[in-house]
Amino acid sequence: MSQQQLRQHLLNARASMSAAQRDDAARLVAEHLMKLPQLQHPTCIGSYFSIRAELPTQVLNQQLINAGHQLALPVLHPINRGHLLFLSLSESTRWVHNQYQIPEPELHAQHIVPLQQLQVLLIPLVGFDQQGNRMGMGGGFYDRTLSGWYKGHYPQLLPIGLALDCQQVEQLPRQPWDVPLPMVITPSKVWDFRG
Numbered sequence: 001m002s003q004q005q006l007r008q009h010l011l012n013a014r015a016s017m018s019a020a021q022r023d024d025a026a027r028l029v030a031e032h033l034m035k036l037p038q039l040q041h042p043t044c045i046g047s048y049f050s051i052r053a054e055l056p057t058q059v060l061n062q063q064l065i066n067a068g069h070q071l072a073l074p075v076l077h078p079i080n081r082g083h084l085l086f087l088s089l090s091e092s093t094r095w096v097h098n099q100y101q102i103p104e105p106e107l108h109a110q111h112i113v114p115l116q117q118l119q120v121l122l123i124p125l126v127g128f129d130q131q132g133n134r135m136g137m138g139g140g141f142y143d144r145t146l147s148g149w150y151k152g153h154y155p156q157l158l159p160i161g162l163a164l165d166c167q168q169v170e171q172l173p174r175q176p177w178d179v180p181l182p183m184v185i186t187p188s189k190v191w192d193f194r195g
């Protein structure tokens with residue numbers, strides 16, 4: 001199976017679940033997440049605005065805000081193509097749609113949160129394997145975001161992939177730029193890939 005066929009296969013698996021099943025899954029993932037030591041005091045968390053059949057994050061995001069965490073959401077970088085910026089959310093955040101029709105906070109330079117300030121980064125997955133290798137939508141956005149982390153630039157940051165159980169495969173082909181995740185959370189389990 002080619003990379004593109006595998007991505008389509010995993011997207012189909014994800015889409016075959018009902019909205020109610022996905023909501024149940026999101027509740028279980030939120031329970032796992034909220035128990036992590038990193039979330040036991042108010043902190044700064046990068047999250048995402050879920051679309052289509054992704055693990056839903058709207059309820060989870062509100063739960064994190066209610067627990068006192070500061071959230072930052074991804075915005076496609078307007079100049080540095082293929083890169084993401086993370087913008088802090090507030091009650092006055094205005095939303096715009098990006099080129100993929102994903103809602104993102106309106107870009108204001110003063111709302112940019114550098115990765116140095118994030119303790120946790122929640123990452124949408126199309127698939128993941130038993131070594132923590134991930135597959136995304138194919139834009140390389142999170143590969144670029146994670147490359148600095150992989151080099152040790154943000155030692156405080158814990159990247160966590162969020163997924164449905166049906167998104168796990170035994171082994172994904174690993175590209176040179178792929179950064180394996182230290183942790184993935186699915187409804188059934190917290191997958192800790194750290195040595």
Ligand SMILES: Nc1nc2c(c(=O)[nH]1)N(C=O)[C@@H](CNc1ccc(C(=O)N[C@@H](CCC(=O)O)C(=O)O)cc1)CN2
Binds near residue numbers: 100
């Ligand atoms: N909710 C969410 N937000 C996210 C991501 C994500 O995967 N999920 N991203 C994760 O990287 C970034 C956006 N990357 C994306 C890359 C491709 C497509 C997508 O739908 N691609 C279409 C082709 C569309 C086109 O080329 O115009 C496709 O593959 O069918 C979506 C998001 C940042 N924000």
Ligand SMILES: Nc1ncnc2c1ncn2[C@@H]1O[C@H](COP(=O)(O)OP(=O)(O)OP(=O)(O)O)[C@@H](O)[C@H]1O
Binds near residue numbers: 134137140147178
């Ligand atoms: N660190 C990087 N620097 C430059 N280009 C990169 C980097 N990481 C990935 N790319 C490019 O991005 C493209 C997409 O990579 P890939 O198919 O692995 O995306 P993905 O991991 O599925 O998507 P995403 O990271 O958006 O979730 C590749 O063609 C690759 O050349």
